[in-house]
Structure formats: C-alpha cells, structure tokens
Amino acid sequence: MKKLVVLGAGCGGTMMANKMRKNLDRKEWAITVIDKDNIHDYQPGYLFVPFGINTEKEIRKTKREFIKAGIDFVISEVVNVDWDKQEISTATRGKFQYDILIMSTGCDTHPEEVEGLAETWGKDAYGFYRYDDCVALKKGLAQFNGGKLVINIAEMPIKCPVAPIEFAFLVDWHLHERGIRDKVEIEYVTPLTGAFTKPVATQILTAAFAQKNIKITPNFALGSVDGERKVLQSYDGTEVNYDMLVSIPPNFGSQVMIDSGVADPMGYIPVDKYTLQPKDRDNVWVLGDGTNAPTSKAGAVTHFQADILEENIMAFIEGRPQHARSDGHATCFIESGYGKGYLIDFNYDVEPVVGQYPFPAVGPLGLLQDTELNHVSKLLFKWAYFNLLLAGTWLGPPALQLGGKRLDMIRKK
Numbered sequence: 561m562k563k564l565v566v567l568g569a570g571c572g573g574t575m576m577a578n579k580m581r582k583n584l585d586r587k588e589w590a591i592t593v594i595d596k597d598n599i600h601d602y603q604p605g606y607l608f609v610p611f612g613i614n615t616e617k618e619i620r621k622t623k624r625e626f627i628k629a630g631i632d633f634v635i636s637e638v639v640n641v642d643w644d645k646q647e648i649s650t651a652t653r654g655k656f657q658y659d660i661l662i663m664s665t666g667c668d669t670h671p672e673e674v675e676g677l678a679e680t681w682g683k684d685a686y687g688f689y690r691y692d693d694c695v696a697l698k699k700g701l702a703q704f705n706g707g708k709l710v711i712n713i714a715e716m717p718i719k720c721p722v723a724p725i726e727f728a729f730l731v732d733w734h735l736h737e738r739g740i741r742d743k744v745e746i747e748y749v750t751p752l753t754g755a756f757t758k759p760v761a762t763q764i765l766t767a768a769f770a771q772k773n774i775k776i777t778p779n780f781a782l783g784s785v786d787g788e789r790k791v792l793q794s795y796d797g798t799e800v801n802y803d804m805l806v807s808i809p810p811n812f813g814s815q816v817m818i819d820s821g822v823a824d825p826m827g828y829i830p831v832d833k834y835t836l837q838p839k840d841r842d843n844v845w846v847l848g849d850g851t852n853a854p855t856s857k858a859g860a861v862t863h864f865q866a867d868i869l870e871e872n873i874m875a876f877i878e879g880r881p882q883h884a885r886s887d888g889h890a891t892c893f894i895e896s897g898y899g900k901g902y903l904i905d906f907n908y909d910v911e912p913v914v915g916q917y918p919f920p921a922v923g924p925l926g927l928l929q930d931t932e933l934n935h936v937s938k939l940l941f942k943w944a945y946f947n948l949l950l951a952g953t954w955l956g957p958p959a960l961q962l963g964g965k966r967l968d969m970i971r972k973k
C-alpha cells in the first residue's frame with residue numbers, strides 16, 4: 561500500500577485530501593491527514609463576528625465532518641518533518657512514512673513578536689485574525705463610544721491582505737449605524753506605501769478611504785506598542801496615539817517547519833512559485849498560506865493552487881509530464897460597508913483592474929466597483945466554501961482570465 565500524507569486539515573489540506581481520495585484507488589493508496597486540532601473555522605467569517613453578522617455556529621465547524629470516508633484523520637501536532645527519511649513525527653501518535661507529502665499548515669498571528677503588544681492585548685488592543693480575538697473585539701467595540709480608533713498592520717506578509725481594509729470600511733459603517741461616527745477618528749496605519757500594493761487598486765481604494773473620512777498613514781514600520789501611553793512607535797521614532805487599537809500582528813508559518821529546517825526564518829516554505837514544490841523534492845508539494853509564493857495568502861489562492869496540485873500529483877503518480885503551473889491567481893471580495901463591496905482579481909503578472917467578472921461584458925460582478933452584488937456574493941461564498949470547495953469540487957479554470965478586464969489601465973512597465 562502506498563502512502564499519501566497531508567499536513568494540515570484547514571482549507572488547503574482538506575481540499576487536497578478529498579481531491580486525491582476521489583482520484584486514487586483505495587486498494588493502492590492510503591491517505592492520512594494530520595492536524596493538531598479538530599476545529600475548522602471559516603476564517604473569512606472572522607471579519608463579521610465583531611459586528612454581529614456571523615455567529616460561532618455559522619463559521620466554526622469540526623474538521624472531521626469535511627474529510628471524506630476512506631481518509632484517516634489523525635489529531636496530533638506535527639513535531640518534525642523529515643524530507644530525507646520521508647517521515648513525519650507527531651506529538652502523540654508516533655511517526656508516519658509517506659510516498660507523497662502535501663503540506664498546508666498555514667500561518668498564524670503573533671502579538672508577542674511586537675514589544676508591548678501582548679501586554680495590552682484584550683485591554684485597549686484587539687485583533688480579528690483568531691476566533692477568540694474576534695469575540696473580544698466585539699465586546700471592546702460595544703464599549704467604545706468615541707475617541708481615536710487605529711487599525712495597524714504590524715508588518716507584511718499577512719494572510720488576506722485586504723481584510724484590514726475591509727475592517728476599516730466595516731467599522732466606519734458600524735459606527736455610523738450606532739450614530740457615533742462623528743465622535744470617532746479612524747486612522748489606518750500601514751507599512752505599505754498606500755491603501756494597497758498595486759497602483760490601480762490603491763488609487764480606487766484610497767479614494768474610498770477619503771470618502772469615508774478614514775486617514776491613511778503609510779510607510780509606518782512598527783517598532784513597539786506602549787499600552788500605558790496608548791501609542792504606536794515606529795522604528796524611526798514616529799508615534800501614533802490611539803484610544804482603541806485594532807492590530808494585525810506579525811504572521812508566521814508553523815514553527816515546526818523552522819525547527820525541521822524546511823522553512824525560512826518566518827516559517828514559510830520556499831517553493832517554486834509555479835509548481836509549488838520545494839527544490840529537489842519531487843514527491844513534496846506545498847500550498848496555501850505556508851508557502852513563500854509571492855501571491856496573496858488567501859483561501860481563493862489556495863483553492864486555485866489545489867487544482868494545479870491535483871493535476872500534477874496525478875501526472876507524477878502515473879509517470880506523465882507535469883504541465884500545470886500556478887499563476888498566483890487571487891480573487892478577493894473587499895467589503896465596504898453599507899451592504900456593498902468591491903472585488904479584485906489578479907495574479908503574479910496582472911494587477912487588479914476595473915472590469916467585469918467572471919464573464920466579459922456580462923459580469924455580473926464588478927471588478928474594483930462598489931456594488932451590492934459583490935457584497936451578497938461575499939456572504940454567499942461561505943456556503944460554497946463549506947459545501948463545494950472543501951469537498952474538492954472543480955469550480956472552473958484555476959488560471960486568471962484576461963477577458964472583461966480594463967487592461968488599458970495598467971501602466972506600461
């Protein structure tokens with residue numbers, strides 16, 4: 561019996577295990593998925609918890625319920641990855657040998673990495689990148705009746721890089737709804753040069769920040785947080801004061817990958833950005849937030865990557881050439897409050913532009929346009945995630961489609 565082992569039963573690991581179970585003969589291949597716990601959160605739903613739009617029941621499920629019959633699900637922390645011996649060690653369930661390894665152990669936030677931040681976490685500083693943080697933030701927001709609310713990204717990369725923008729827009733809307741927006745100053749403090757990384761999207765989103773009266777403070781390299789004085793301090797000595805801080809702390813990949821010598825110092829596994837394989841490891845594939853591929857760390861990206869991996873792993877097993885290539889394709893909704901949202905679609909080479917998606921001229925979704933349909937689609941996507949994506953369903957070509965995009969907006973390099 562040959563062995564395929566999947567590390568991580570989050571978004572990428574669950575999709576891959578289910579896809580491979582559909583493809584591989586049960587008499588020939590055993591599939592084992594290993595994860596440290598049995599909680600599967602729909603992470604895009606975290607954003608809505610502080611505003612009472614998503615509840616725990618709606619976004620928090622068990623991992624086991626999404627893993628298909630015929631797959632062994634092992635709940636234990638991975639404590640070592642040995643690519644030479646083709647062996648995974650776990651904290652409580654011993655060692656697992658593999659013929660093929662798929663890794664999708666994601667990344668996580670680390671407030672303790674910023675001087676002073678952990679000490680003030682949950683007092684005047686909050687987050688929304690973990691479920692418990694979202695619950696604390698909901699309580700904090702309910703008690704916040706005026707003053708300066710600062711949203712800060714400590715450093716890049718972070719997962720879902722548009723989520724802080726969405727939070728800024730939603731909190732503006734939420735404070736309007738409560739009738740206290742005029743009592744609150746909102747400031748968006750970012751290490752980036754503007755609202756986003758690419759010119760067209762930055763221009764459109766910067767205008768939206770201005771229209772919502774949210775100040776952007778760019779190029780802010782966070783050095784420390786002084787919880788007593790309630791100030792952010794940058795490495796160059798600049799200070800930003802706050803009454804309430806919503807922080808996106810540094811994101812790192814799994815520590816075990818660093819300890820096993822398979823990751824860079826931030827815990828991200830170096831891969832070829834097109835094949836998603838580490839150098840000289842022909843039986844190992846990595847997807848999702850845990851790679852160093854230069855695209856967004858997003859579930860949508862992970863989903864497109866999974867289609868590439870499925871094709872190439874089957875080609876590897878059947879001795880065929882591996883033709884599929886990841887283009888870094890990302891499709892992300894950006895909630896803007898007031899029942900509307902934007903949509904961006906881009907890849908390694910093509911930045912987000914205005915247009916129609918998924919069909920040219922018809923849409924019906926508008927790229928970089930603030931529409932109600934984008935908002936409704938974002939809310940409906942939760943159903944698709946739990947019922948289609950995790951099951952490994954093919955939802956269309958994984959590569960970015962150029963049709964329907966205003967490519968004339970992209971400046972010639």
Ligand SMILES: Cc1cc2nc3c(=O)[nH]c(=O)nc-3n(C[C@H](O)[C@H](O)[C@H](O)COP(=O)(O)OP(=O)(O)OC[C@H]3O[C@@H](n4cnc5c(N)ncnc54)[C@H](O)[C@@H]3O)c2cc1C
Pocket residue numbers: 567568569570571572573594595596597602603604605606607636637638639664665666667688689690719720723814816847848849850857858859860861862891892893
């Ligand atoms: C606030 C927020 C909003 C988001 N919004 C969006 C959005 O709108 N659209 C979008 O596309 N994406 C969004 N995302 C990102 C999306 O959720 C992730 O990109 C996606 O979950 C990545 O999948 P993954 O498999 O790489 O990691 P995960 O889904 O995080 O899974 C990693 C798994 O590995 C396990 N693991 C880690 N270390 C170990 C270990 N040592 N041993 C055993 N198991 C281990 C973990 O327990 C976890 O189950 C958002 C994320 C956040 C936090």
